[in-house]
Amino acid sequence: MVDIDPPKRKAAGPPAVVSSFKHGLGEMGVARTGRVFAALNQDGGFDCPSCAWPDPHGKDKHHAEFCENGAKAVAWEATRKRVPRSFFAEHSIDQLNEISEYELGRLGRITEPMYLREGATHYEPIGWDEAFRVVGRHLKGLERREDAVFYTSGRTSNEAAFLYQLFVRAYGTNNLPDCSNMCHESSGTALTRVIGSGKGAVTLDMLEEAELIVVVGQNPGTNAPRMLSHLEVARRNGSTIVAVNPLPEPGLMNFKNPQRAAGWVGKGTPLAEQHLQIRIGGDQALFLAVGHLLLKAEAAAPGTVVDQAFIADHTSGFEAYAEHVAELDWPTIEQATGLNRAEIERFARRFIDSKATVIAWAMGLTQHREAVATITEVVNVLLLQGNIGKPGAGPCPVRGHSNVQGDRSMGIWEKMPDVFLDRLETEFSFIAPRKHGVDAAETVHKLRDGSVRVFVGMGGNFAMATPDTPVVHAGLRKCDLTVQVSTKLNRSHTVTGREALILPTLGRTDRDVTEMGVQAVSVEDSQGAVHLSTGKLQPPAADLRSEIGIVCGIAEATVPEVGEIPWSDFARDYSLIRHRIGRVADGYENYDERVSVKGGFLLAHAARDRREFRTSDARAQFSTNELRWLDVPPGRxxxxxxxxxxxxxxxxxxxxxxxxxxxxxxxxxxxxxxxxxxxxxxxxxxxxxxxxxxxxxxxxxxxxxxxxxxxxxxxxxxxxxxxxxxxxxxxxxxxxxxxxxxxxxxxxxx
CATH class of the missing domain: 2.40.40.20 (Barwin-like endoglucanases)
Structure with missing residues (x-):
């Protein structure tokens, strides 16, 4: 029954705990729920398959180190429900396509490979080796390697992602679109240009030490709930928090931390002291105005607002930027932001009063036409006060999917730099393709044009995650073969090519055992910390393969003669993969040894750690951007x-x-x-x-x-x-x- 209530003004608390266990008990039962929740995000346990928020270390880690939505994610994956072969025999592909996305996910785990033959109406079981031969036959039969596309979800482990990109490049293409193309690509593009790294430059400790935290275009109460615990610590440490968002979100109003008694019976912790209810697309104008006000305040009291030493020693482009923001058209700023001048001036005063500021953002900034310009305006404001490379300060893009950042480190990108490809060639003795591949948007264009012959999805749900949904569905149906590596059913299994394969895989919660023993995989979180993840549950089926095993099986059926790549050895012993990663991926030297230490390790970040900026001029760069905002006709x-x-x-x-x-x-x-x-x-x-x-x-x-x-x-x-x-x-x-x-x-x- 549909029911609409007034929006809440507090987040988490007892309702979040009840919801967590409702989902857990409903999908897993009592014993399984206890076992799974106890191992979630713990040392020696498994990493949450939901968001990429980092885990605290040592004494700061709780026994229940997960949030409500993390509990939902593991319950969804670790469910006791199964999809038997009889289900596929009873439901045609047309009937499957009529089942809602929600109901498809509720059906349970897929336990054996399924094959839709050309002209068939139903999926049927297929053996693993035969399934791999089907993929190999189609891929080897393509005249042009660029007619195959290999998509990656951010859930994929470092080891699987590294082997996947290795296979794709051994096959002869860089067509490696991934979910980052649709979420934080704008962050990576902007940050790489102006500070020399596409990754955030803030750790948990730095966040908790900040004097001012600005959360822009992000709803942590739903999308990264564990972030609220650290915002609460920062608040207790004296930090001021400001929310910038078109919608008021209760997670940033008041947090009832279920890890503390006050979260159960108390009033909770008020978080944001100011909420700027910004008009969609107005963030660029807002930060342009803040930069103007900071420079105006510095001119009135020289040496008190702007970090002139940092600017002189570590930046370029300041003079052009200062000239660009010297004059401001306040009526335009107010119209673009939907805010009044007094609100913006009050906001700027908080920057003036802070000696250490963190600005965190998510897709409320990254999915705009002017996203890159907007993020560089955010960095401009940080650079003015030297708020990078010091405690309590820096840019903090909050990634959504659990290992989307690690996947990029492993080479999942359609335009990896030559230095990475050079190392890959040296390590595995083959010639890597240098022509850039297609990203997610370009993949949609290729599907629209009918030029994708084979589509392989390593996790995710490309059929529903992309724009122009009808166009994507029509394009997938024109493919000769679609392959989905998945734990459960989704729309991408019902919108298929003329032939289709579902290759079921182990999840994060499942024990992964090869003839070499229990295997662990690794992930990189949103702040650059890398650690192991070891599943604890008996897999849904004895013959279920890991993503690593599936990639190796496809590779052996497709490119067995390319280079010197021991696919079968990699499938048995994941430490061998980590040794190779350590010789190819930046920052991952001696990888297997370092990640085996309790808690893992933090990747180096030159801008954060040493104020070194690996940009075109070895300096952090101020940017000048033409102000653009969204104007709409009446009635829109x-x-x-x-x-x-x-x-x-x-x-x-x-x-x-x-x-x-x-x-x-x-x-x-x-x-x-x-x-x-x-x-x-x-x-x-x-x-x-x-x-x-x-x-x-x-x-x-x-x-x-x-x-x-x-x-x-x-x-x-x-x-x-x-x-x-x-x-x-x-x-x-x-x-x-x-x-x-x-x-x-x-x-x-x-």
């Missing part, structure tokens, strides 16, 4: 797509968005009540959402309006249901991330 709104509290990426755990008060449905669009009155619409009304881009309209049908205190002129709705409104041609400048924030829409009564 700006839409941001977002997660509910009951999902992780495209995985739907349920129909509850407890914090926003939405129960029993996902087909809702959140709109400010004043905008509703202006548009002649009402709360509870059913509308179609129609997006407008480059003269083309796209439509998502039958959404219930929810009157909600979002920013004026702005609306919000859940993805993947609203990915149909996104265009694969509407991309962030510089990073080519598909634009999911700032879509021009109108609401049309159904």
């Amino acid at each position: 709104l700006l839409l941001q797509t977002m997660r509910s509290h009951d999902q992780f990426n495209t995985t739907i755990y349920g129909y509850e968005d407890r914090y926003r008060g939405v129960h029993g449905t996902r087909q809702v669009v959140f709109v400010n009540p004043e905008d509703l009155a202006e548009l002649g619409l009402s709360d509870g009304q059913t509308v179609d959402i129609v997006s407008e881009f480059a003269g083309v309209e796209r439509r998502a049908n039958a959404f219930r309006i929810v009157s909600y205190p979002t920013a004026r002129g702005c609306a919000a709705a859940y993805y993947p249901e609203t990915n149909v409104l996104m265009s694969a041609d509407d991309l962030a400048k510089g990073s080519k991330t598909p634009v999911a924030k700032g879509l021009t829409i109108r609401l049309q009564p159904s």
Whole structure:
């Protein structure tokens, strides 16, 4: 039953604990739940397959080191439910495609490889060796290697990711799109250009030491709930926290920490002291204004605001930047941000008063057309006060998927630098392709053009994660072969090529045992810490393969003669993979030895550790950007797509968005009540959402309006249901991330 309540003003507390165990007990039972939760994010246990938030070390680690959404993720994976071969025999591919994304995920773990033959209506069981031969036959039969695309999810371990990219390059292409293309590519592009590394430059200790923490375009209460514990510590240490977001999010209002007694019976901890309810797409203007105000304050009291020594010793481009922001058109700034000048000046005063500032962000910044420019404006503000490479300060992009950062370190990128490819060639004695491959958006273009013959998905749900959903589905159906390496069913298994394979794999929670004994894999978190992950549960089936075993099997069937690559040895002993990674990947020297130490190790970061900037001029670079913001015609709104509290990426755990008060449905669009009155619409009304881009309209049908205190002129709705409104041609400048924030829409009564 659909029910809409007022939004909450507090996050976590007893409801989060109840929800965690409800999901755990419902999917796993009592004993299994206890075993899984006790090992989650613990030394010697397994890494959470959900977000990439880092684990604390030593005495700071709790016995229950997980959040509500982490509990949902492991319950979803470690479920006792199974999808038997009889299910596939009873359901045709057309019938499978009628099952909702939510219900597909609830069916349980896949236990054996399944094959959809050309012209068949049903999947049927297939042996592993035969399945690998099918993949090899198709790949070897392609005249052009670039007609195959190899997608990667951020769940993939370092070892599997390294072997996957090795196989793809041994095959002869760099077509390695990944989920980072659709989320934090803008962060990597901007940060690499201006500080010399695409990774964040803040550790947990640094976050907790900050005097000011600005959380921009991020909802940690749902997307990285364990971050709230560290924000609470920072708050107790005296930090000021500011939230910048079009929607008020309860996780940044008040946190009831279930690890503490006050989180159960007390009032909780107020976190953000100021909430800037920014208009979608106004962040660039906001940070431009902050830079202007900081320089104005420095001019009024020289030597008190700006770190002149840092600027002189470590940066370039300051003079051009200072000239660029010297004059400000305040009416434009107010119109672009939806904020008044007094609010922005109060915000800037917090920077002036802080000697150590962290700015954290997520996809509320990265999925805009001007995302790269916006993030460089954020860095400009940090550079003005020397807020990088010192305690309590720095840029902190909060990655979404558990090992998306590690995958990139391992070479999952369509344009890896030559130095990496040179090492790969030396290590494995083959010629790596140098022509850049396709990213996620370019893959959609190739699918649209019908030029993808083989599509391989290493995890994830490409059919639902990308823009232009109908175009992607039509393109996948034109493929000769689609291959999905997965733990459970999703839409990518029902939208298939003329032939299709489902290759079921072990999950993070499963024990991985080869003839060499119990194996562990490793991951790199959002702040560059690397550690081992060892599954604890009996796998769903005795013959289930790991991602590593699957990659090695496909490679042996496809490129056995290329280079000197001991695929079968790698499949038996993962430490052999780590030794090779240590000779190829930056920062991973002596990898197997270092990661085997309790707690793992922290990767070096030149900008964070030594204020060394590996940019084009060996300095941190100020940027000057033309101010751009989103203007829309009358009768239109700006839409941001977002997660509910009951999902992780495209995985739907349920129909509850407890914090926003939405129960029993996902087909809702959140709109400010004043905008509703202006548009002649009402709360509870059913509308179609129609997006407008480059003269083309796209439509998502039958959404219930929810009157909600979002920013004026702005609306919000859940993805993947609203990915149909996104265009694969509407991309962030510089990073080519598909634009999911700032879509021009109108609401049309159904």
